[in-house]
Amino acid sequence: MSKSAGSYYFKEGLSCLFEMATDNARQLLPGHLQPLEKQPDTSVLSVSVFDFFDGDAGPYQELVLSILVPPLIALGERLPKAALYPFVVATSTELGRSQGIERWKLPHLMRDIDIAFAEGDREMGLRVEDRGVPVLELTTTKHTFDPTELLFHAFMSDSEGNYKANITMKGEGYSEHEFERGALVLFEHEMTAGLNREEVSDCPFREQWMRNGVEIFSPLETLT
Amino acid sequence: MDDKHAAGKTGQGMFADKAGKPLPLAMQYDYTNFYFGSGNDPFDMLGPFDEWWKDAEPAGYYLYGLPMQGEPRTRVDIRNTKTGKIHKDLLNFASYNYLGLSYRPEVKEAVASAAELYGNGASGSPILSGSMEVHVELSEELARFKNKEAVLLFPTGYSVNVGVIAGLMRSGDLIVADQYAHASLVDGMILSKATSRFFRHNKVEDLERKLKKFSGKKLVLVEGVYSMDGDVAVLPDIVDVCKRYGARILIDEAHSTFIYGQNGRGVAEHFGLEDEIDLHVGTFSKSLGGQGGFLAGSQQLINYLRGFSRSRFFSCGLSPVVTAGILKALEIFEAEPELRDRLWSNVEYMQKTLREAGVPVGQSESQVIPILIQDDARIFEIGEQLLQQGIYLNPVQYPAVPKHKSRFRMSISATHSRQELSEAADIISKVLEKYGICPSQPAAITSKRG
Numbered sequence: 001m002s003k004s005a006g007s008y009y010f011k012e013g014l015s016c017l018f019e020m021a022t023d024n025a026r027q028l029l030p031g032h033l034q035p036l037e038k039q040p041d042t043s044v045l046s047v048s049v050f051d052f053f054d055g056d057a058g059p060y061q062e063l064v065l066s067i068l069v070p071p072l073i074a075l076g077e078r079l080p081k082a083a084l085y086p087f088v089v090a091t092s093t094e095l096g097r098s099q100g101i102e103r104w105k106l107p108h109l110m111r112d113i114d115i116a117f118a119e120g121d122r123e124m125g126l127r128v129e130d131r132g133v134p135v136l137e138l139t140t141t142k143h144t145f146d147p148t149e150l151l152f153h154a155f156m157s158d159s160e161g162n163y164k165a166n167i168t169m170k171g172e173g174y175s176e177h178e179f180e181r182g183a184l185v186l187f188e189h190e191m192t193a194g195l196n197r198e199e200v201s202d203c204p205f206r207e208q209w210m211r212n213g214v215e216i217f218s219p220l221e222t223l224t
Numbered sequence: 225m226d227d228k229h230a231a232g233k234t235g236q237g238m239f240a241d242k243a244g245k246p247l248p249l250a251m252q253y254d255y256t257n258f259y260f261g262s263g264n265d266p267f268d269m270l271g272p273f274d275e276w277w278k279d280a281e282p283a284g285y286y287l288y289g290l291p292m293q294g295e296p297r298t299r300v301d302i303r304n305t306k307t308g309k310i311h312k313d314l315l316n317f318a319s320y321n322y323l324g325l326s327y328r329p330e331v332k333e334a335v336a337s338a339a340e341l342y343g344n345g346a347s348g349s350p351i352l353s354g355s356m357e358v359h360v361e362l363s364e365e366l367a368r369f370k371n372k373e374a375v376l377l378f379p380t381g382y383s384v385n386v387g388v389i390a391g392l393m394r395s396g397d398l399i400v401a402d403q404y405a406h407a408s409l410v411d412g413m414i415l416s417k418a419t420s421r422f423f424r425h426n427k428v429e430d431l432e433r434k435l436k437k438f439s440g441k442k443l444v445l446v447e448g449v450y451s452m453d454g455d456v457a458v459l460p461d462i463v464d465v466c467k468r469y470g471a472r473i474l475i476d477e478a479h480s481t482f483i484y485g486q487n488g489r490g491v492a493e494h495f496g497l498e499d500e501i502d503l504h505v506g507t508f509s510k511s512l513g514g515q516g517g518f519l520a521g522s523q524q525l526i527n528y529l530r531g532f533s534r535s536r537f538f539s540c541g542l543s544p545v546v547t548a549g550i551l552k553a554l555e556i557f558e559a560e561p562e563l564r565d566r567l568w569s570n571v572e573y574m575q576k577t578l579r580e581a582g583v584p585v586g587q588s589e590s591q592v593i594p595i596l597i598q599d600d601a602r603i604f605e606i607g608e609q610l611l612q613q614g615i616y617l618n619p620v621q622y623p624a625v626p627k628h629k630s631r632f633r634m635s636i637s638a639t640h641s642r643q644e645l646s647e648a649a650d651i652i653s654k655v656l657e658k659y660g661i662c663p664s665q666p667a668a669i670t671s672k673r674g
Contacts, residue, residue: 073260180424
């Protein structure tokens with residue numbers, strides 16, 4: 001796999017989508033973004049975990065909690081699969097964290113986390129901890145794995161402005177389904193403090209699993 | 225992209241299927257991709273959508289809304305809008321004319337007589353000049369049939385749910401619906417401005433979770449038979465939870481009235497829970513083969529909603545012509561219980577035949593039988609194959625159903641002959657076998673009646 005700038009190579013990339021209350025989603029979004037509603041009053045929380053083995057920030061693990069938002073679609077441009085606003089990110093290394101903050105303006109937990117993966121015949125279970133304190137437990141189940149390439153819009157925001165990056169995800173294997181077999185446990189923690197945990201479903205309505213892939217960031221665009 | 229990834233790439237930089245066959249560009253997107261667009265002009269989205277539609281329509285979307293050339297009988301002629309060809313004598317499993325009443329000679333005679341007496345339309349809102357004797361007669365007959373104090377007629381099934389929910393619930397109230405609730409129920413929730421929540425399909429523990437932390441006015445929305453899966457609401461458990469938390473219940477029996485229950489009053493009758501349900505919704509477009517819908521309930525409820533159901537108040541009344549046809553269809557339904565016997569016999573036969581052939585039909589217990597294809601990218605291709613082989617079935621794909629749960633929704637009618645059912649099962653299983661979908665693991669037979 002040839003390397004290029006803004007590229008992060010991973011062995012496992014898991015992302016599950018959960019229903020959450022729209023009023024809670026609005027609290028987590030900056031003013032210029034609206035939550036994408038799955039159903040009335042029901043928005044979408046994305047829980048993503050990556051096990052990076054190479055790339056700009058070297059090997060590290062990452063947890064990303066995002067709210068799904070409408071993408072920016074324009075004539076002649078490739079349609080994205082989805083758009084999201086990461087409201088908190090945590091990594092297992094300082095390098096991963098500093099690059100995420102400086103280069104991609106992503107809000108981070110300022111400590112290293114630990115992610116333990118446990119793969120079974122039909123699922124991947126994982127547990128995220130912060131210095132021994134549980135953050136969340138996630139189980140993603142398998143469907144068929146096929147090669148794929150997907151485009152996402154990621155929105156970021158800080159005190160100086162609002163930004164967007166196109167993220168291309170390519171994987172040798174990608175599995176996606178809505179069989180409602182996975183599970184999520186959110187623990188009381190700094191990362192989940194903004195979430196009304198009682199209103200977040202404990203079963204993902206969509207499960208996505210990419211293996212042996214690369215996450216490629218386009219240069220950050222400043223939104224006017 | 226490196227060589228390994230390129231294995232899945234087509235000339236357009238997109239996907240291929242497992243066999244390496246490129247998928248049409250259009251199949252990589254669906255309606256959900258065009259809901260939001262950038263720019264300040266609401267028409268900005270039309271260009272990207274049109275660009276997609278030019279590929280999507282010939283790639284399979286043309287299979288929706290193919291013009292039928294006559295009555296929705298068990299065999300129909302359909303015009304293929306892609307080729308212009310008329311497909312003759314297709315076996316029709318797409319129409320929900322469950323009892324074959326839409327084209328009964330007696331119904332057509334009643335329709336003709338009503339046209340002679342009333343003309344075509346009601347020419348007014350039902351609350352003003354759009355109520356005619358035939359509407360009153362149908363309301364009274366339906367109230368008697370449903371064993372309820374009163375009935376309110378609506379111009380469509382959709383408008384019943386929208387009008388009733390928004391007419392009753394207010395901002396600050398809570399509405400909890402099954403996640404598979406029909407769009408009309410969902411739109412009623414939106415219009416009401418009440419807080420909306422959804423519970424996982426038929427999972428009462430999730431319903432309880434949603435209800436227990438809320439104090440205030442609560443309404444729970446369920447369907448009798450779910451229109452995409454053909455399974456039945458777990459009504460006893462739902463009623464139990466709702467009673468414990470003081471929630472009112474609306475049941476939409478669009479696909480179960482005139483089919484379930486000893487007298488055909490629906491799933492609520494089937495479970496002996498008619499008095500526990502507060503709002504009974506039904507339609508005329510399914511088993512009675514007409515158009516429109518109704519709410520049955522207490523006289524007080526009907527009195528109130530007559531003034532607050534805006535979808536009825538601000539629509540023209542049901543056409544008196546259609547109303548007369550529905551009235552006659554109801555009369556036939558009650559006079560010919562053998563119609564339902566024949567339907568259930570056909571349902572049991574078809575469920576058994578399909579399951580034995582290994583056709584995946586999910587958990588259906590009713591005349592709505594999903595043929596589960598799962599492969600979202602191939603459903604249209606399979607639909608075309610079925611059309612070529614003489615079967616008319618509508619594909620259903622994401623977002624109408626979850627991802628990888630694409631299916632054909634098969635509607636069984638009392639008027640299908642055994643030979644037609646057998647022929648269809650044979651064609652379906654052979655086409656699905658070609659795609660590696662059939663035979664699946666045979667499942668238990670679960671169809672049941674009142």
